Amino acid sequence: MGSVVLLVQLLLLLATMAAICSSFTSALNASYYASTCPDAESIVQTTMERLHYNDPTLAPAIIRMLFHDCFVRGCDASITINPTPHSPSPERTAIPNHTLRGFDAIDAVKQALDSSCHGGTVVSCADTLVLMARESVTLLGGDRYSLALGRRDGVQSNAWEVDLPAPFARLDDVIASFAGKGFTADETVVLFGAHTVGGAHCSSFRYRLTNPDDGTMDEAFCSDLLDTCGVEDQTLDTDPATFFDPDTPFVVDNNYYKQLVGNRTLLQVDQEAATHPATKQYVAYYAASNDVFVQRFSEVMAKLSNVGVLEGDAGEVRKVCSRFNTG
Ligand code: HEM
Numbered sequence: 001m002g003s004v005v006l007l008v009q010l011l012l013l014l015a016t017m018a019a020i021c022s023s024f025t026s027a028l029n030a031s032y033y034a035s036t037c038p039d040a041e042s043i044v045q046t047t048m049e050r051l052h053y054n055d056p057t058l059a060p061a062i063i064r065m066l067f068h069d070c071f072v073r074g075c076d077a078s079i080t081i082n083p084t085p086h087s088p089s090p091e092r093t094a095i096p097n098h099t100l101r102g103f104d105a106i107d108a109v110k111q112a113l114d115s116s117c118h119g120g121t122v123v124s125c126a127d128t129l130v131l132m133a134r135e136s137v138t139l140l141g142g143d144r145y146s147l148a149l150g151r152r153d154g155v156q157s158n159a160w161e162v163d164l165p166a167p168f169a170r171l172d173d174v175i176a177s178f179a180g181k182g183f184t185a186d187e188t189v190v191l192f193g194a195h196t197v198g199g200a201h202c203s204s205f206r207y208r209l210t211n212p213d214d215g216t217m218d219e220a221f222c223s224d225l226l227d228t229c230g231v232e233d234q235t236l237d238t239d240p241a242t243f244f245d246p247d248t249p250f251v252v253d254n255n256y257y258k259q260l261v262g263n264r265t266l267l268q269v270d271q272e273a274a275t276h277p278a279t280k281q282y283v284a285y286y287a288a289s290n291d292v293f294v295q296r297f298s299e300v301m302a303k304l305s306n307v308g309v310l311e312g313d314a315g316e317v318r319k320v321c322s323r324f325n326t327g
Pocket of ligand 1: 063067169199201202267
């Protein structure tokens with residue numbers, strides 16, 4: 001009997017040691033490029049500052065790009081792959097990605113990195129994108145957060161794997177989908193707060209203006225949106241777009257939650273967060289405190305940057321972000 005207890009204790013000890021070891025074997029670390037590309041972070045910072053100065057709408061687009069990358073196959077830059085005759089339907093061609101912007105900026109930052117890193121291609125596209133998103137948050141007035149680096153780039157990208165929530169998704173489903181990636185309901189509400197910057201095309205919410213199923217939209221807000229959008233569907237090139245937070249569309253602040261509380265938000269799924277029993281307390285909490293939201297947003301963006309990353313020898317480090325090294 002005594003030897004069985006000893007054996008169980010030994011097994012438990014081994015399991016604990018294995019768990020501790022595995023938590024230390026992550027290949028990601030803050031000084032990953034210290035010898036191969038010591039200036040990587042400052043190169044991303046200065047290039048993003050230049051790009052942002054020329055186009056302030058880029059930073060919100062990059063924050064969105066990170067979400068669309070990390071929620072499909074993890075943060076592996078599978079989103080940046082271009083279609084080719086051999087592989088015509090990468091993630092980028094899936095419907096939720098049709099309005100993504102910022103691919104040229106990723107190429108520009110990657111080129112700046114490659115031309116200064118020792119030995120050319122050193123920094124992965126996945127790391128390039130998480131660093132660009134961190135700069136975007138900072139440039140929009142958010143808190144700067146630390147990132148461990150060393151992500152590898154994916155070698156697969158398929159439109160059929162893109163399962164991002166639609167603007168009219170039920171919040172229960174969205175909470176479940178975010179939980180599947182490791183986010184609590186609180187963190188999900190914090191990530192929704194990204195909609196305090198940038199904007200949306202009318203096609204994402206026009207149906208709410210004439211037939212507000214949810215019956216929640218503020219009347220004056222609805223009437224302004226009708227003026228902007230009209231009632232007719234448009235093609236993407238001609239469809240108007242409008243800011244989520246018209247007061248401060250380029251500032252990471254808690255205005256988005258105030259919009260939610262006042263029934264003045266564009267997307268149906270966002271609006272549902274203000275009344276859903278699993279999320280309404282968080283919406284009220286962040287609507288009441290800008291400082292808490294700004295801090296939480298950076299914490300959860302850092303967490304988003306680590307979803308399902310490829311490490312060690314997995315995947316590859318792409319030379320060009322829009323195509324696999326094998327062509
Ligand atoms: C249920 C979840 C979500 C849905 C349904 C959703 C949907 C959308 C839609 C429809 C747009 C407008 C796209 C356009 O018309 O151009 C948009 C924009 C945006 N989304 Fe989300 N989103 C979600 C979650 C997130 C998350 C988690 C983030 C980041 C952490 C994010 C960041 C953004 C940003 C920054 C924009 C503005 C982009 C720009 O101005 O170019 N979204 N989202």
